[in-house]
Amino acid sequence: MEKTNSNQQGMSLIVQNTARSIKGLIFLFGIYLTVYGHIIPASGFSGGIVFACVFMLLTLAFGKDMVLGILGKTTAYLLNCFSALLFLLVASLGILFGSAFLDNFIEKIFPSSNYRIFSAGLIPIYNIVISLFIGAGLFMVFIIFAVRRVIEIDGRRLLISTEFFDVTQREKS
C-alpha cells in the first residue's frame, strides 16, 4: 500500500474539520441524555445510540484506523458483554439488600430529594449501563458492515469483514 493511501482514507477536508469540531458536542449531548434520563424525557437508549453515532461519524470522516485507536475491538466487545452482565448484577443486588429481584432498594432506604442527578435510586445506574451496552454493540455492528476488504476464497472474490474475526492474521502468527 502506498503511503499516500492512508491520507486519502476518509472524506474531504471540509467534512474532517466539521467532524473534528462537533464530535465533542455530540458526545456531550449523549452524556446529557444518559445521565439526566430520569428527569428529562430521554433515556439510556437514545444516549447509547448517540454514542454509536459519534463513532460512526468519526469512521466515515477519518477512516477506521483512528476510530479503532480510540475504541479498540477488544474493548468494544468486552464493554458490550460486561455491561450486559452488569445489568443482571445490579438487578440481583435487590435480592440481597431489598425485597425482590430488580428492587429499587436505594430509593426505599434513602429517599432522596427530587429533580437532582443523584436521585431515583438505581434508575440512573441502569441508564448508564444500558447506554454503554447499546453504544458498544451498535459500534461493533457498524464496524463489521463498514470495514471490509476483498479476499479470494476458492477462486471467488468476496467482500468480507475482517475486523472482528480476523482469521488471516491468526494463521500468520
Added chain:
Amino acid sequence: MIETLIGMFIIFMIIGAIIALETTDLLSSVISVGAIGVAVSICFLLVGAPDIASTQLVVEVLTIIILIKATIRHDLVTIEGDREFFGLTITLVLLFVLFVFGIKAFSGLPQFGSPAISEFPRAASNRYLLSGFEETGSSNIISSIIFDYRGIDILAHIYVLFAGIWGALAIMRVHSRKKKRKDIDGKDQ
C-alpha cells in the same frame, strides 16, 4: 385539528412507502424509507412522546447508513418486476380482504383522542402516573415504568438485542478456515 395533521403525515408516509417499494433504484428506495422515518418521528412529537421522537430520529440515521454502507455497494444492477402473476394476484386479493376486516375491527376501537385510560380509572397506567413519582423518585414516568415497574420486561429485551447483535457478528464471520485465501488488494473498502 391534530387528527387531520397526523392523517396528512400518514398519507405522506404511504406515498413514500409506495415510491420506496416500486422504484427501480435501490438508493432512492432507501432514502424514501428515511423520509418515512422522519415523518414518523414528527408524528411522535405531535402526540406527546418527545423521548420516542428523539430515539426514532437517531435510529433512523443509523438505519439509513447501515443500509447504504452494507447493501448498496454490492449490486447497483436493478432487479425489476414482481413475482409471477398468479401468486401476485392471490396476494393482492388476500391483502384486500385483510383490509376490509381491518376496517371492521378498527371501528370497535375507542375514538382517537379518548384513550382507554380515561374511561377506566383503575387502569395500570393511571397508577403509574399517580404514584410513580413518589414511589421511584423519577420525574420521567417512562423511566420509572421501564426500569422499575416492568423491569423484567426490559431485562428480556436487552438479551434479545444482545442475541441480535452477536448473531449478526457471527453470520458475518469468515466461514472455512482451512481453505486457501489471499488478499487481492489490501485496501479496505
Added chain:
Amino acid sequence: MVYTLCFLLFLIGMYGVTCKKNIVKIILGFLIMEYSINLFLILLGWKEGGIAPVVDHSVSPDVLVTRSVDPLPQAMVLISITIGLGILCLMVAIAIRLYQRYGTFDITEMNKLRH
C-alpha cells in the same frame, strides 16, 4: 380514520414483503411494517390536549393523571425501536451472506441456483 391509515401503511409493507423479488426491498418492507405498528401503538394512547408524562415543578402527579397521555405504550415502543435496529442488523447480515453465496439479490434466482 387515523388507525385505518396506519393499517393501510402496514398492508403496503406486507405487500413489499410478500411480492417483491429483491431482498433489499423485502427488508424495507419489514421496516415500513415496524414503523406503522409503532405509530399505531403511540396513537392509541393520545388524549385530547395531552402533555408528555413528565412531572415538573408546575405539573404535579394529580394534574398528570387528568391531562397526560398513556405512558405504557410509550415505554414499550421505546424498547421496540431499539430491538428493531438489532433485527435490522441481523437481516442485513443474512442478506450480505446470501449475496456472497449466490451472487445476486434476487430470491427467485436463488431458488434456481439452489443445490
